[in-house]
Amino acid sequence: MLWKFFYKILSLIDPERAHNLILKIIENGFLPKIKTKSFPLKVMNIKFRNPIGLAAGFDKNGQTISQIHKLGFSFLEVGTITVLPQEGNPKPRIFRLPEDKAIINRNGFNNDGLTLIKNRIKYFRKKNNSSNIKLGINIGPNKDSFDRIKDYTKLIHEFSKYADYLAINISSPNTPNLRKLHSDKNFKNLIISIKKEISKLDNCPPILIKISPDLSETELNKIIKETIKHKLNGLIISNTTIKRNVKSQHKKETGGLSGKPLFDESTKVLIKARKFLNYYSSDISIIATGGIYDGKSAYIKILCGADLIQLYTGMVYEGPLVIKNILDQLDRFRERDNIKNWKDVRGLAKNLNEAYKIVENGLNKKI
Numbered sequence: 001m002l003w004k005f006f007y008k009i010l011s012l013i014d015p016e017r018a019h020n021l022i023l024k025i026i027e028n029g030f031l032p033k034i035k036t037k038s039f040p041l042k043v044m045n046i047k048f049r050n051p052i053g054l055a056a057g058f059d060k061n062g063q064t065i066s067q068i069h070k071l072g073f074s075f076l077e078v079g080t081i082t083v084l085p086q087e088g089n090p091k092p093r094i095f096r097l098p099e100d101k102a103i104i105n106r107n108g109f110n111n112d113g114l115t116l117i118k119n120r121i122k123y124f125r126k127k128n129n130s131s132n133i134k135l136g137i138n139i140g141p142n143k144d145s146f147d148r149i150k151d152y153t154k155l156i157h158e159f160s161k162y163a164d165y166l167a168i169n170i171s172s173p174n175t176p177n178l179r180k181l182h183s184d185k186n187f188k189n190l191i192i193s194i195k196k197e198i199s200k201l202d203n204c205p206p207i208l209i210k211i212s213p214d215l216s217e218t219e220l221n222k223i224i225k226e227t228i229k230h231k232l233n234g235l236i237i238s239n240t241t242i243k244r245n246v247k248s249q250h251k252k253e254t255g256g257l258s259g260k261p262l263f264d265e266s267t268k269v270l271i272k273a274r275k276f277l278n279y280y281s282s283d284i285s286i287i288a289t290g291g292i293y294d295g296k297s298a299y300i301k302i303l304c305g306a307d308l309i310q311l312y313t314g315m316v317y318e319g320p321l322v323i324k325n326i327l328d329q330l331d332r333f334r335e336r337d338n339i340k341n342w343k344d345v346r347g348l349a350k351n352l353n354e355a356y357k358i359v360e361n362g363l364n365k366k367i
């Protein structure tokens with residue numbers, strides 16, 4: 001109840017200020033520990049407490065790493081981190097679209113940069129050997145970098161020791177031309193350079209590519225082929241969209257749209273990706289993000305092919321109990337549908353309609 005009141009107050013403040021306030025509250029440990037159901041699972045050879053993570057962009061600078069597990073998250077994706085610190089675009093650059101339960105942001109990779117954030121993460125690793133949060137590190141190039149591919153390889157080099165996985169962000173709509181890295185030739189060049197860098201390292205965590213929801217089927221297929229060919233470990237589907245299917249006051253703001261209106265779009269890409277992966281008999285992992293805000297939307301992502309799920313905007317609108325609620329609802333689906341192992345239902349739905357039907361009516365066949 002108190003949280004609801006606090007959230008109401010926050011919704012009256014400028015979104016970026018409210019966000020920074022929340023970060024400070026979490027960083028300073030003023031979070032109650034919320035008890036959540038345990039759903040242990042192993043993905044990319046990493047043991048997760050449950051399938052839910054906090055998506056990139058919430059904690060760009062690694063301020064909350066030692067506290068955020070209290071909300072129930074099993075993993076946190078810090079970033080996007082660039083080599084040099086970066087201010088990002090002029091403010092205001094985050095807009096709430098409450099009628100749509102959505103956000104538009106055009107932050108432009110504002111972050112403290114490699115050196116400072118690496119020190120923060122190093123400190124965390126030193127203090128928390130047996131930490132109960134897994135850490136994804138999301139990396140991207142500086143806006144004015146002369147060699148963007150070199151930025152990625154430097155960041156991989158610097159962070160490989162400290163990350164449970166690395167996310168290569170090629171899909172933010174707020175860094176000019178970044179999405180051009182999805183194109184065939186650019187993507188190949190990027191992956192070849194990444195592989196070269198990995199080959200120099202003693203140890204490298206799993207590498208995932210975070211893609212846009214605005215890709216054509218052909219582009220997606222090519223990206224998947226290359227990802228498999230070069231034995232990368234997974235895809236994060238998806239970043240925000242530049243499409244607009246919203247009605248709120250700020251609908252005309254430029255930037256990436258997240259939240260409820262992104263759900264169907266990103267899930268359709270997820271379904272296609274899982275189908276391609278099945279076609280190539282590849283077991284590459286998928287982290288699904290985009291419009292998850294309750295147990296139903298989380299279960300749909302799993303039925304459509306997700307190994308793990310992440311959210312951001314769902315927490316802004318549903319509050320900090322959202323993870324507990326999703327896990328409680330997933331537990332009820334697990335019982336109703338007699339699910340022994342989440343992998344047994346991963347990608348079971350042929351299309352989005354079928355996934356919605358399963359969620360409503362239950363799986364009427366034995367798995």
Ligand SMILES: Cc1cc2nc3c(=O)[nH]c(=O)nc-3n(C[C@H](O)[C@H](O)[C@H](O)COP(=O)(O)O)c2cc1C
Binds near residue numbers: 239290291292313
């Ligand atoms: C304010 C804001 C900032 C974001 N910043 C980043 C970022 O720096 N890097 C990134 O890969 N994704 C970023 N994202 C995208 C999210 O990680 C996620 O992919 C997207 O919002 C879809 O999930 P959601 O609908 O649960 O929010 C950001 C999203 C929001 C709302």
